């Protein structure tokens with residue numbers, strides 16, 4: 385039987401590469417910064433332009449009617465963020481916008497594709513490092529066409545864990561984030577890290593450079609592609625309460641195995657984050 389998703393997968397890789405080249409070029413000129421949900425939730429013209437390029441190319445190739453699109457900047461402008469059974473592209477044009485603005489060298493293009501709400505493939509192009517990560521469900525994970533595999537460490541005392549602070553600086557939330565980090569650091573683990581992009585963090589889990597990455601407050605476009613890549617590299621995804629991973633829940637633990645994941649989960653202080661697919665509240 386013909387493989388229906390090989391063409392979209394190959395196309396996603398080429399679009400991600402093209403998008404990454406645009407980001408690199410834009411980084412050479414002055415970057416004008418605006419803000420979204422908070423004064424530290426940054427967005428630039430490049431985020432918006434690159435998302436238009438990606439979605440425009442996908443629509444041209446696959447037609448507007450049959451495929452749906454969830455893109456970070458389109459959602460910010462009021463488009464729907466509901467995942468249906470239709471073939472759906474989930475896109476973060478610039479994951480690590482703060483890094484991009486500051487010249488911190490981890491910025492990724494993240495493109496995932498889901499059908500019947502199941503993620504079929506994920507492509508992450510870490511464009512400043514020029515590394516192309518990709519995975520298709522059931523077919524393994526790769527970095528620059530070389531197979532990648534999560535680490536086999538089961539001893540939490542020999543692990544490196546990644547997390548991020550996010551863009552919500554409500555003092556109670558920040559307190560919980562730092563309390564969780566303090567507890568994990570004191571297990572003790574070998575180290576705590578953060579690249580500033582969820583997509584790149586998940587690739588670091590997938591290559592075995594770190595054992596786990598967790599965050600509350602991320603969005604589906606930050607982690608959809610990484611979810612396929614981590615799982616295809618042999619890793620697992622869980623909710624921060626140990627339940628099943630839910631793409632729209634804005635919380636996730638990705639890890640090399642369930643021993644590490646469950647040990648981390650013991651220490652996570654959970655705080656609320658509104659779901660990506662929550663009904664939009666009417667503004668008064």
Ligand SMILES: O=P(O)(O)O[C@H]1[C@H](O)[C@@H](O)[C@H](O)[C@H](O)[C@@H]1O
Nearest residue numbers: 479480481548550551581582606
């Ligand atoms: O907004 P972009 O696309 O740059 O992505 C986010 C990161 O991916 C998060 O891990 C990170 O914690 C931040 O929330 C950051 O905003």
Ligand SMILES: [Mg+2]
Nearest residue numbers: 476479480606
């Ligand atoms: Mg992002």
